[in-house]
Amino acid sequence: MKILISIIFMFLLNNLCIAQPLRTSAITVDSIFYKKQRLYFAKQPNSNNYKYSQAKKQYSYVGISVNSKTNFIYKNDTMQIKLLFDSYSPLSFHIKNLHFRKGYYTVNLKECIERLNKNTYPIIIKNFPCDCLYRNEEDQ
Numbered sequence: 001m002k003i004l005i006s007i008i009f010m011f012l013l014n015n016l017c018i019a020q021p022l023r024t025s026a027i028t029v030d031s032i033f034y035k036k037q038r039l040y041f042a043k044q045p046n047s048n049n050y051k052y053s054q055a056k057k058q059y060s061y062v063g064i065s066v067n068s069k070t071n072f073i074y075k076n077d078t079m080q081i082k083l084l085f086d087s088y089s090p091l092s093f094h095i096k097n098l099h100f101r102k103g104y105y106t107v108n109l110k111e112c113i114e115r116l117n118k119n120t121y122p123i124i125i126k127n128f129p130c131d132c133l134y135r136n137e138e139d140q
Helices: 002-018 109-116
Strands: 026-034 037-043 049-053 063-065 069-074 077-084 093-099 103-108 123-128 134-136
Touching: 063 069, 063 077, 077 109, 103 109, 109 123
Parallel strands: 026 093, 049 069, 077 103, 093 123
Antiparallel strands: 026 037, 026 063, 037 049, 069 077, 103 134
């Protein structure tokens, strides 16, 4: 009986030591604006695409994927965002207002933290991408 309890205890202890906190792969967004007009987006199934919706309700989850491309489609315009972030750094970001701009953007979140001079978590970006350094791929 003692051996069985010892084995169970060792198994549980081993699993607790190995377990790591789950990391998020997306950064949440509160609101999306285009020329001071609030836009509402709905995620398209099985994709990283969000399309404009006429429904005036807050969707429960709008997120921008990290280290991959996310598309926001409004009418015939697309804003493609690729957030770059080193996987070993803390990933605790939140975007208050995303400003829709037609184009393809790459944003280095590490540089964004340095620019905002933030040392506390979660990092709250009030106006995105305006508050962050970014590269417009169309300008290249």
